Amino acid sequence: MSRKLLLWLPFALVFVLFAVFWLGLKNPDDRIIASNMVGKPLPEFSARAAMPDRPGVTSADFTDGKPRLLNVFASWCVPCVREVPVLLRMQQQGVEIVGVAVHDSSPALATFLAQNGNPYDRIGLDEGGRAQIEFGSSGVPETFVVDGKGRIVHQHIGVVTEQDVPQLLGMLGKAQ
Amino acid sequence: MIAEAGLAALWLAAVMALLQFALGALALGRGRAGLAPAIQPVAVVQAVLVCIAFFCLIAVFVRSDMSVLLVAANSHSAKPMLYKIAGTWGNHEGSMLLWVTILGVAGATIALFERQLREDTRVATLAAQGAIALGFYAFLLFSSNPFARIENVVEGAGLNPLLQDPGLAFHPPTLYAGYVGMSAAFSFAVGALVTRNVGPDFARAMRPWILGAWIFLTVGITAGSYWAYYTLGWGGWWFWDPVENASLMPWLAATALLHSVTVLATRDGLRAWTIMLSVLAFSMSMVGTFLVRSGILTSVHSFAVDPERGVFILALLAIYIGGALALFAMRIGTVSEGSRFDIVSREAALVLNNLMLTVVLVVVLAGTLYPLALEATSGTKISVGAPYFNSVAGPIALITMVLLAAGPLLRWRSDKPRLVLDRLVFSFLAGAAALLLIAAFAGSIGILPLLGLVAAAIVAVASLAPLWKRNLKRTPLFTFGMVMAHMGCAVSMAGMACDSAFTRETMVAMGPGETQAVGDFAVTLAGVRERPGPNYQALEAVLSVSEKGGTPFEMLPQLHQFTDPPMQTNQAAIRTFWNGQLYLVLGEQSDGDKWVMRMWWKPFVTLIWLGGAMIALGGMLSLLGRVRRDFLPRRRRTATVEALPEPEPAE
Amino acid sequence: MRRLAALALLIAAPLPAQAQDYAEVALPDPAQEAQASRLMDTIRCVVCQGQPISGSNADLAGDMRRIVRERIAAGDTPDEVRAWLISKYGDWVSFKPQVKPATLPLWLIPLVALVLGIWLVSRRLRRHH
Incomplete structure (x- = not known):
């Protein structure tokens, strides 16, 4: 009797194995590592001013009741160029965007902003990627929606495109 | 032209594989026994054709013919000649072509050299081999054509620099020879089930093929480990990476099979389990191929990734593994369980060795696939790496080492614990000496390295014990093979322990x-x-x-x-x-x-690979010994079935 | 808490000119470096993914190595540093799976295999005379 049952065991195991393979094929590994900080308060950080005409960034800047976008970018990052026009348009619609430039330098940033435009109200230089790691960000560009109490409510990974704007605006609207 | 010739050869090889399967099916299923002799030349022609296709692909790579898509995507005219040739299999299509080439050659080798097997079982085995080949030809021709053309390409994209290493020239072919060589064990098992011929004679016929494939796997894994060690540049020799695990799993199954087939050959025990392991070993080879080729897992070694093709390989796997299991379930009722044995006996030690190797296999499989399953079902991403595998598989490997020390010193069927301990006394002394030396000179090291060094000392001495007081001239070659392989395990483990404790x-x-x-x-x-x-x-x-x-x-x-x-x-x-x-x-x-x-x-890090080489060398000695004893003088065959009076070491 | 405050200061203050950049350089204390290096071998690089941060050439991996070494030097235990990184990137970042209900099968599956195997073997043993 038990021998009969045992015969089914390999089939069951193979079935489980194939189910896993099938699921794995259905959702291929997206290789995107989302931040674990979404829903939590923005951690303590400070990034010194990158440009003479804009202040730097600290976590204290985010607790004044106004929701903001926190954009992690870099002047050496090629895709970042593509999202600047979108960010500029959002800025015109009254969105305050704070930039944190990773592994960057003031001269390189100056060139980048002169060429592409400057959508940022504040730009901080993130030396040694400390702020980036505090946010749980794994690359550039990434954009965080931070509410008025300084809580991260959303993480957008990759370039912000026109299609993403309504969603981001909606989140900013709700995130008082 | 060369590319078209290669493609034509590949198509013809596929036709031959179909014919090979059909001939076998007709000969056995429809009683057309007259067709059976034709299957042998068909298998050989299939191998010749697929070799032609493979050499055509090498030729277009050597000529840097950028009108072939595969060359344009993976090669570069300025690449050194060695990497132009080796680059043939440094990509998805080329490596799959190498896979079927080895499969075809394995089938032809069985057709040409297998003389021990009962005629009907041999025909069924070759038919099964043809069926496997057919599926993989279909995969190549319909979804991974290596000879596809492209226009207007002047220069190729180049080969992944990590692969531009002499290691590429022989590591994948060796590993694949092992992977695909296991198809022989699979086909033998299918043949034996179809023709109801599971017994000692069958086991003796199958054993050299398992040994051969296992030697290739051992060499491939050892060489791959050294390759990763010197190219990746961070001093590690095993990363528990999915691709490495994919090569380790068939090796674990094959090592278990190697030991269980000995029980079947010598004592007519473990019939069902040996058949099951044969299916498992090749299934793990195919699963390994699937994991590497489908790109469903993130890996340091990942090169070609394509989920579309993954579905195709998955379907092939389902047909072959499912089919073999169904056959197993239908026929195993007619296979009796074989003789029983005592808890203290050679059989018990080999069965426990099988159990431990299988559990390690389960650990590797679970650790490799669980993150995938968890992410697919709940969206949670986790990583399972060295800390898990070392802490879970490490202790089991240590227990296996202890069994390895005792196993060859036990008698078949039944033995006295007291006598076994007597035979192990020098080994325990060696272990105690190792412990004292470490305590005196090495200071505090981790518990796993400590136990590893002690176990290595015990096994090193115990592995020599089967030669103790024997007339070495009359000791069969395969006994020396076993001694060498077991000593290799001790050497390798000592290297691993030293590396982790004293680096x-x-x-x-x-x-x-x-x-x-x-x-x-x-x-x-x-x-x-x-x-x-x-x-x-x-x-x-x-x-x-x-x-x-x-x-x-x-x-x-x-x-x-x-x-x-x-x-x-x-x-x-x-x-x-x-x-x-x-x-x-x-x-x-x-x-x-x-x-x-x-x-x-x-x-002492080099001991890791030295041990691996010794294990492979031991396998070669055993293979030579087995071929000499089982194949050449046929009259001695009947004698070995009986229980031997004195403990005769097994592999 | 005081340690955290000190750390915050350390992070906020610009590095002194003579300070080592711990992204690529070992800690002076060998015991601490051994701890840090063992930890870094088990933290997965979020950029190159297959590799631990100890062996990765990515900038972000270097940043993580620096922070790991600084935290170990400031007196954090490796487990605390691991937990901190997990709080940032989730369980994925640790090659050492955390023991919790969702990961229990990792240990249960081998255990079940072992028990099942022992049961199967015991059926094959000869009953004692």
């Missing part, structure tokens, strides 16, 4: 003229210079190294910058001493004229 690592930023100590060595940076390579730019650090009071020697680690495709790789400088390796890596330039240097002194 000295230093990481510093050094300017020219500065000196840094690592282990007993003083390393001085003379300078960093540029060096042009054949298809890369190299930076080379000139280091003057001296061991306490010895004469200084030069070591030259390099940093390679490739342009096609753009990528940076480390070329570690490695110097081997009798007692370990000095491993130096040049890193990035830090501020000013300082360079980051990573340096390791790795005592």
